[in-house]
Amino acid sequence: MAINLDESQSLQLWHSAAMAQVLDNVPDLTLRQTAIILTIYLQRPPHTVRGLAATLNVTKPVITRALDTMGMMKLVTRKRDPSDRRNVIIQRTVDGSLYLEKLAEIISTSAGELRL
Amino acid sequence: MAINLDESQSLQLWHSAAMAQVLDNVPDLTLRQTAIILTIYLQRPPHTVRGLAATLNVTKPVITRALDTMGMMKLVTRKRDPSDRRNVIIQRTVDGSLYLEKLAEIISTSAGELRL
DNA sequence: ATAAAATAGAACGGAACCGAAATAAAACCG
DNA sequence: CGGTTTTATTTCGGTTCCGTTCTATTTTAT
Numbered sequence: 434m435a436i437n438l439d440e441s442q443s444l445q446l447w448h449s450a451a452m453a454q455v456l457d458n459v460p461d462l463t464l465r466q467t468a469i470i471l472t473i474y475l476q477r478p479p480h481t482v483r484g485l486a487a488t489l490n491v492t493k494p495v496i497t498r499a500l501d502t503m504g505m506m507k508l509v510t511r512k513r514d515p516s517d518r519r520n521v522i523i524q525r526t527v528d529g530s531l532y533l534e535k536l537a538e539i540i541s542t543s544a545g546e547l548r549l
Numbered sequence: 550m551a552i553n554l555d556e557s558q559s560l561q562l563w564h565s566a567a568m569a570q571v572l573d574n575v576p577d578l579t580l581r582q583t584a585i586i587l588t589i590y591l592q593r594p595p596h597t598v599r600g601l602a603a604t605l606n607v608t609k610p611v612i613t614r615a616l617d618t619m620g621m622m623k624l625v626t627r628k629r630d631p632s633d634r635r636n637v638i639i640q641r642t643v644d645g646s647l648y649l650e651k652l653a654e655i656i657s658t659s660a661g662e663l664r665l
Numbered sequence: 666a667t668a669a670a671a672t673a674g675a676a677c678g679g680a681a682c683c684g685a686a687a688t689a690a691a692a693c694c695g
Numbered sequence: 696c697g698g699t700t701t702t703a704t705t706t707c708g709g710t711t712c713c714g715t716t717c718t719a720t721t722t723t724a725t
Contacts, residue, residue: 438656440657444652452584455605475560482702490572497703540554540562545554608713610716614712633672634720636721
């Protein structure tokens with residue numbers, strides 16, 4: 434079963450989900466940070482700074498800074514790759530999983546409220 | 550027909566849409582700004598600073614600053630309410646409509662790419 | 666007319682982000 | 696070994712955003 438959203442429904446969904454996040458005072462990530470954390474949690478590991486930078490087509494400092502911020506929020510952690518100590522492996526956390534679970538619930542609920 | 554998205558699909562949709570926006574170098578609005586512009590374009594006018602602040606449960610300076618930014622981007626315009634000159638009426642623009650049309654297309658496309 | 670209330674914006678200090686360039690550490694290669 | 700490449704981070708100057716507080720303008724009420 435394919436999901437088909439027309440443009441009006443798409444905007445309603447985005448609006449509802451954005452409103453819910455603003456009202457919930459959810460710690461708000463930038464669009465880039467959102468793309469990064471979702472890539473980390475949805476795509477197969479391992480994830481490195483270089484890999485994420487390539488995937489998002491941004492410079493590495495952008496990734497480093499986003500990881501700093503999300504690291505302080507406990508949404509991700511970093512670890513040196515033992516086999517090549519230049520690399521940093523980005524890992525998931527319990528808090529990160531909870532954050533995304535909550536986000537998923539907001540989106541899912543917003544979708545359920547869509548009216549034609 | 551009701552739209553039902555499970556949590557995995559919700560995150561995939563959000564990921565895909567966030568990625569598309571990052572890759573397109575779309576001018577990235579904060580979550581609050583996104584909620585504001587969508588409220589302006591999806592809900593019935595008139596929109597005032599006070600009304601938007603109440604709707605989003607934020608202070609008025611937050612709205613003023615968001616309108617400053619989005620005004621410079623030509624996504625919205627402001628006009629004094631002639632009948633009560635304390636009020637500012639926020640209005641849509643052609644550029645704002647185009648911006649949202651593009652956003653809608655990104656989300657719609659992302660939804661279409663969802664697989665189970 | 667004068668005082669009070671309401672609306673929007675400005676000012677301020679602090680925090681986060683950006684792009685670009687410079688730095689540090691590790692691995693590779695001749 | 697010594698030099699080069701690769702990886703990640705730090706630094707720099709500039710911009711934007713935030714919350715709080717203060718100000719200016721307009722309307723309403725006494």
